[in-house]
Amino acid sequence: MFENYEIPDTGFYLRDTLTVSKDLLGKFLVRKFRSRYAAVKIVETEAYIGGHDPASHAFGRITKRNSVMYGPAGRAYVYFIYGNYFCFNTVCGKEGEGNAVLIRAGEPAAGSDLMKKYRPRPKNELELTNGPSKLCMALNIDLEMNSSDITNPENSVFIADSRKKDKFEIITSKRIGLNKGSDFPYRFFIKDNPYVTRHKFNNVLL
DNA sequence: GACAAGATTAGCT
DNA sequence: GCTAATCTTGTCT
Secondary structure, eight states: OGGGSBOOOHHHHTSOHHHHHHHHTTOEEEEEOSSOEEEEEEEEEEEEOTTTOTTSTTSSSOOTTGGGGGSOSSBEEEEEETTTEEEEEEEESSTTSOEEEEEEEEEEEEOHHHHHHHSOOOSSSGGGTSSHHHHHHHTTOOGGGTTOBTTOTTSSEEEEBOSSOOOOOEEEEOOSSOSSSTTSOOEEEETTOTTSOOOGGGGOOO
């Protein structure tokens, strides 16, 4: 079904990272399995900027883990955290800058039976994809997809955009789960979408 | 080598 | 709301 969708090209990701974060809302994160797709509509994102942003993995020097963030835009940056979980990001901006957008939550759009296979027995429907690592479990995303090109619909993970655009309001807030750099208003989500992670910051309009 | 911290989640109070 | 689980990564020695 996603063959006929628009696929944002590298130019989409080359722009300002905060702009890309907002523009990713409403688009689809698609996971291609052998002959089927699973996909979520992106409803919540966070921007991480290289250099001046102490919360970013690219705050310091280039290391083995963060090197993908410094590479070309339009790639996936997947990392492993807390001994259990994966998070999925899209690399943005010019090569060498070290910018990325974390996909924090999604709304199931296709293949939810497949997602339930990879993430069995969620407490309820929302629990399937309402968190950065829940999303990765449901779509079976792991380090194998690190650095893969998400502008190529032949690959096992890519971003797609419906030709029919939904209208929605975007809310900006502080980012979640950080100790350092938590003051930056770099989190964006679709207003009133039930899959957005619940948090006290959701009521803070910036 | 050793050690502390981490862009989270699940489970319990 | 609070906290343990769990292990990779980066930094320091």
